Amino acid sequence: MNMPRRAFLAALAALGLPLPARAKVAQGLVIHDAPKTLPPLDIRDGDGNPAGLEALRGQAVLLNLWASWCMPCVAELPALDRLKPKAAAKGIAVVALSLDRGGKIAVVNTYARLGISALAIRTDDARAAAEKLNASVLPISLLLDAQGREVARYVGGADWDGPQAAAMLDALAAGRPLTPDMAPPLARVTIAP
Amino acid sequence: MRQTLIAALAVLAAWWTGPAGADDADRAVVGRFLLVDMTGRPVTDETYAGKIRLVVFGYTYCPDICPTVLNTLSVALEHLGADRGKVVTLFVSVDPERDTPAHLKDYLVSFPEVTGLTGSAAQVAAAAYNFKARYEKQPAADGDPAAYSIDHTASIYIMDRAGNFLARMPHASAPDRVAERVRSYLYPKRDDQ
Numbered sequence: 001m002n003m004p005r006r007a008f009l010a011a012l013a014a015l016g017l018p019l020p021a022r023a024k025v026a027q028g029l030v031i032h033d034a035p036k037t038l039p040p041l042d043i044r045d046g047d048g049n050p051a052g053l054e055a056l057r058g059q060a061v062l063l064n065l066w067a068s069w070c071m072p073c074v075a076e077l078p079a080l081d082r083l084k085p086k087a088a089a090k091g092i093a094v095v096a097l098s099l100d101r102g103g104k105i106a107v108v109n110t111y112a113r114l115g116i117s118a119l120a121i122r123t124d125d126a127r128a129a130a131e132k133l134n135a136s137v138l139p140i141s142l143l144l145d146a147q148g149r150e151v152a153r154y155v156g157g158a159d160w161d162g163p164q165a166a167a168m169l170d171a172l173a174a175g176r177p178l179t180p181d182m183a184p185p186l187a188r189v190t191i192a193p
Numbered sequence: 194m195r196q197t198l199i200a201a202l203a204v205l206a207a208w209w210t211g212p213a214g215a216d217d218a219d220r221a222v223v224g225r226f227l228l229v230d231m232t233g234r235p236v237t238d239e240t241y242a243g244k245i246r247l248v249v250f251g252y253t254y255c256p257d258i259c260p261t262v263l264n265t266l267s268v269a270l271e272h273l274g275a276d277r278g279k280v281v282t283l284f285v286s287v288d289p290e291r292d293t294p295a296h297l298k299d300y301l302v303s304f305p306e307v308t309g310l311t312g313s314a315a316q317v318a319a320a321a322y323n324f325k326a327r328y329e330k331q332p333a334a335d336g337d338p339a340a341y342s343i344d345h346t347a348s349i350y351i352m353d354r355a356g357n358f359l360a361r362m363p364h365a366s367a368p369d370r371v372a373e374r375v376r377s378y379l380y381p382k383r384d385d386q
Contacts, residue, residue: 027258069303070259099264100303127268130261136365137258156258186257 027156029183035149046121061144068106073139076157083160084118090173157187224356226320228312231298238356244281248350252288253300272372286311287328
């Protein structure tokens with residue numbers, strides 16, 4: 001998927017054509033042909049200590065990228081907070097990684113405002129995660145297998161409470177391939193967070 | 194693959210000449226603008242004389258997914274280190290209706306190094322025209338008149354100390370590439386001149 005698009009954009013550039021007005025980003029579930037190894041990420045906890053994904057090897061992970069300035073991201077957090085214990089029962093860790101600058105302040109404020117209780121504070125102090133994970137939009141949720149490889153990603157806010165999400169996470173936990181019919185619907189932003 | 198690419202290019206080229214008008218390709222990007230900053234003060238490109246400008250067009254109300262371009266710019270400035278004072282980063286709203294100066298100020302608390310600019314609809318249109326940036330209001334799927342989104346040019350513009358066009362980079366450029374490009378203008382090599 002990636003290469004042809006890159007080649008396409010390169011060809012556009014070579015022809016001197018302007019790039020498309022808005023690089024249209026497909027929303028929803030993108031299942032990769034083969035699992036992708038993630039670059040190492042310098043994730044910190046609320047005390048500034050390393051809290052990388054390495055510690056979670058052996059279990060599947062839902063890694064959500066968000067920021068306090070991203071309204072649909074903030075709107076999705078309560079659903080992820082509800083999902084965390086349910087996912088844990090399936091053996092899946094839910095990690096919400098804030099891309100906000102300045103460590104945990106924005107996270108603490110946002111969690112307090114929303115009454116987030118299950119999600120832990122995880123920050124990208126090195127401010128490198130968006131680039132390393134090729135996240136040009138937010139929110140994005142990466143679905144990682146037990147080896148820490150990205151098997152799929154969900155672009156946009158998902159309906160994490162529905163049956164599709166449950167089926168998708170069951171498959172992820174069991175190491176079974178994900179299929180397009182498991183894609184949760186996009187969540188509609190109904191609150192002004 | 195090659196054929197697909199050529200076909201895609203043909204389609205795109207045909208589409209592109211439509212809304213833009215045939216004369217658009219002959220026009221140069223001009224960095225002139227008269228807008229309003231976050232304090233409501235009128236500003237022009239001359240306000241930032243002496244500084245290299247990084248300019249992006251966008252809007253703060255992203256209903257479904259939010260671009261990470263301000264994050265990219267803010268990290269690029271970190272890469273610039275001591276040179277960051279030679280650069281001004283301008284976020285020009287293409288949604289003056291909702292992005293009032295006060296609202297931009299609130300939103301950009303997350304990006305203190307970014308100056309938000311807005312203005313009247315006519316001022317924004319004129320600035321976008323000069324930059325050859327496009328934007329187009331898209332009605333919300335549910336018909337809510339307040340929930341429209343805006344498709345817009347997502348490029349990162351680099352303008353020189355007098356406001357003249359230097360380069361346009363894709364919105365998904367890596368921060369270090371943006372910093373590198375800015376530095377190449379701050380410290381031009383002799384043999385490049």
